Amino acid sequence: MIGERFQVIYHLSGTEAVALEKAQTICLEQTVEVGQELVPNGFIKEHIVGRLEQFSPVTSNCYAATISYAVETAAGELTQLLNVIFGNTSIKPEIRVQQLILSEKLLAQFGGPRFGIAGLRQLIGVAEKPLLCTALKPMGKSVIELAGLAYQFALGGVDLIKDDHGLTNQPFCPFTERVKACSEAVHRANRQTGKHCLYVPNITAPCHQLRERAIYAQEIGAGALLIAPGLTGFDSLRALAADDAIRLPLISHPAFLGTMVTHPANGLAHGVLFGQLQRLMGADAVIYPNYGGRFGFTREECQSIAASCREPMGHYLPIFPMPGGGMSLEKIPDLLNEYGNEVVLLVGGALYTRSPDIVDNGRYILSLVGRS
Amino acid sequence: MIGERFQVIYHLSGTEAVALEKAQTICLEQTVEVGQELVPNGFIKEHIVGRLEQFSPVTSNCYAATISYAVETAAGELTQLLNVIFGNTSIKPEIRVQQLILSEKLLAQFGGPRFGIAGLRQLIGVAEKPLLCTALKPMGKSVIELAGLAYQFALGGVDLIKDDHGLTNQPFCPFTERVKACSEAVHRANRQTGKHCLYVPNITAPCHQLRERAIYAQEIGAGALLIAPGLTGFDSLRALAADDAIRLPLISHPAFLGTMVTHPANGLAHGVLFGQLQRLMGADAVIYPNYGGRFGFTREECQSIAASCREPMGHYLPIFPMPGGGMSLEKIPDLLNEYGNEVVLLVGGALYTRSPDIVDNGRYILSLVGRS
Structure with a gap:
């Protein structure tokens, strides 16, 4: 049922440990909105929760985390896509959405510019x-x-x-x-x-x-x-x-x-x-x-x-x-x-x-x- | 034609001179969007341009400016009211909308909460x-x-x-x-x-x-x-x-x-x-x-x-x-x-x-x- 994923690159301020914790929290906050201990095994843990795909330093106090989400979490809705990208996480300081890497399936759900x-x-x-x-x-x-x-x-x-x-x-x-x-x-x-x-x-x-x-x-x-x-x-x-x-x-x-x-x-x-x-x-x-x-x-x-x-x-x-x-x-x-x-x-x-x-x-x- | 005004209190960071200049700029930016020298005399200068009503220190590096706008600039539209309050000024750093003081006429243009x-x-x-x-x-x-x-x-x-x-x-x-x-x-x-x-x-x-x-x-x-x-x-x-x-x-x-x-x-x-x-x-x-x-x-x-x-x-x-x-x-x-x-x-x-x-x-x- 669930296959393709899209990616969001976040820039996370802080030490490596702080930034890594932020990245792991984003995976939960933007999807299931519960702590790791409450995530059911199986479908939800494997597909619904955001997945940390890459994590690397940008500067000595900033790390880039690439997090992927199942296309289906965005429900084909621009409103919900914005929510998955940055909804609750917008309320947390020192996290920035640096780049979107949107899959073909997701892009096809919106018409894009006509001219x-x-x-x-x-x-x-x-x-x-x-x-x-x-x-x-x-x-x-x-x-x-x-x-x-x-x-x-x-x-x-x-x-x-x-x-x-x-x-x-x-x-x-x-x-x-x-x-x-x-x-x-x-x-x-x-x-x-x-x-x-x-x-x-x-x-x-x-x-x-x-x-x-x-x-x-x-x-x-x-x-x-x-x-x-x-x-x-x-x-x-x-x-x-x-x-x-x-x-x-x-x-x-x-x-x-x-x-x-x-x-x-x-x-x-x-x-x-x-x-x-x-x-x-x-x-x-x-x-x-x-x-x-x-x-x-x-x-x-x-x-x-x-x-x-x-x-x-x-x-x-x-x-x-x-x-x-x-x-x-x-x-x-x-x-x-x-x-x-x-x-x-x-x-x-x-x-x-x-x-x-x-x-x-x-x-x-x-x-x-x-x-x- | 134009009478009642509503007020927005902005907090402006900087020295008194810097903050005062920010306040004067907001009066133009949020309404006529031209420099002072291009504001026509008469109706536009007297009624349309934002008016600095009060200016006082909050801290040693922050000043409160109360700016009034003609209710008619907001056109009875929530979208345009948001624009008058903070549209282009949202793009300028170190200016914060601290409080709205909305007149009865303006409040009456929206229904407010029903429950x-x-x-x-x-x-x-x-x-x-x-x-x-x-x-x-x-x-x-x-x-x-x-x-x-x-x-x-x-x-x-x-x-x-x-x-x-x-x-x-x-x-x-x-x-x-x-x-x-x-x-x-x-x-x-x-x-x-x-x-x-x-x-x-x-x-x-x-x-x-x-x-x-x-x-x-x-x-x-x-x-x-x-x-x-x-x-x-x-x-x-x-x-x-x-x-x-x-x-x-x-x-x-x-x-x-x-x-x-x-x-x-x-x-x-x-x-x-x-x-x-x-x-x-x-x-x-x-x-x-x-x-x-x-x-x-x-x-x-x-x-x-x-x-x-x-x-x-x-x-x-x-x-x-x-x-x-x-x-x-x-x-x-x-x-x-x-x-x-x-x-x-x-x-x-x-x-x-x-x-x-x-x-x-x-x-x-x-x-x-x-x-x-």
Whole structure:
């Protein structure tokens, strides 16, 4: 009945003895949730309990433990898979999920990204070089003002124009009005430019409204959808990616998730949270704060995210890393060097402030990434 | 148009100058997400941007900043309220959400708990003294074995019998079969004892199946529902609590949430995550790891959770703190002293291991809490 197993690599702080004890405890905590003495012999002990497959030092005070779990423990559910990986163990200090090694059978239980890098490029009609994204902001602007900005950004050649993730359905900027006006503005610009800029409304919403907003946005002409799985739950993103009625790319925003990666000894590694789990959910591009901006991610952490987005992962498509957050124009050469071509640069402020001519600002930034 | 504001108290690590700068940045980051120089005068600057209301030292290296936001920024959505409180700021180190001070208008946008302490006591028929809960485990046991355990626990007088939170819909223990058998077992025991033990199945599930499992469980005779909002998304719990078709108490499990509280300078304070936010979601009882068990919470952190569950919070009902995790019997006197009567003690292992007679174990533990 039970066969294939998947693996989780945990980094465990402490001496070898402490780390080994943590590893053995994880095997129990994440499955049977009883002490070793209460584990029944036979099926449960042999198959259900997590199995310590490898244990080796990372540094003098950190050990890597590879623990395998039966695929069936996750029940084909993303919610329960997250639980087996890190449910109760998230409450214990100095244990970090460093990497997932998911088996083919497990990966096949989720659809994964439907567009990925190649699909997004095809929709936008740009076969190579980095893509450019910006955000409509600030919260408090009217629908007409935001649509006006969207029009200019699209004229300037920006590839993806997303709502700021704080724009949802405020009374001063209702969702349906905003999405209609901004979609129309971008389509109007596209007719003038001949390009295929995508408007990306934020559909992050209470669960009973999420699908409804996605469908509305699609029908009114949006080009992709923005969702913050830290706010909606990870499975909400997966459900949209598995929904046959929704045929738009999904872009994932990191709001509310930061604490999961802040401390290097706890939580989830950057590549797990912003790479592997995003692909499991079915995101086609993932926004994260770039190094050197106003958030604290390091260059190495950002590289690990980009690598996890793009490296082979079963049959799942590679997805776009989408660094943003305080991206000034003088950083662009370094970003190109760091990320290569398969990246979406999320540029906010610089597109607004380089000059009063927003259309020209867009064109200028495109020239900086070799697209003029 | 814009009037009432709600407040968030953040604890900010650093010197006074550093902390003050963090506070000013939060006002922008959580609302307009642009630099001060890009905030338009008038409506946006006066109403939309967060407002620093108070700033005072907590320790020599930590300052408390009270920041207010217009109720309308949260759009009446729990997802967006979480985003305003801590969305992007979660990604910045050494900022912790210490307390929420939610206005009446904002609290009225969510229903809150429907049963709370008094409602749960009424269903169970125990007007005072602590309640006793246990868990069906381990994962891997058959439906018949789990139902047999449920029967004995209920005969022994346990008030609430929950599924272990890792039991979802595994092929070796399918949800519908388990919930039917365990419900029947508990009802059979109740007929013998004349008591009102509640069976609490775990309905944590992918979003398209959550409501379906809740309805099934209710129709087949479950007495309350267990859900892990860290796995499903916080709004999923709220949606169940707001669903007229679901008339069972909701018990919240902390799986996958631990990292949010681990480091005292980051994330959410224990009372915010396991108290205030649970009541916003509509949980009637909240499970958390007790001090001195196999998890790392301190006595003070647990006290702050219990206080946040029970203290006045607008029109919201007080809810049960439900400490668990390595609760040995010799700790019970201390727990009674610490938590008083308005608590549900979640006892796992001791109920299984005190003696081979599970019925007697239940009765014995009830006597320890003054209920014989």
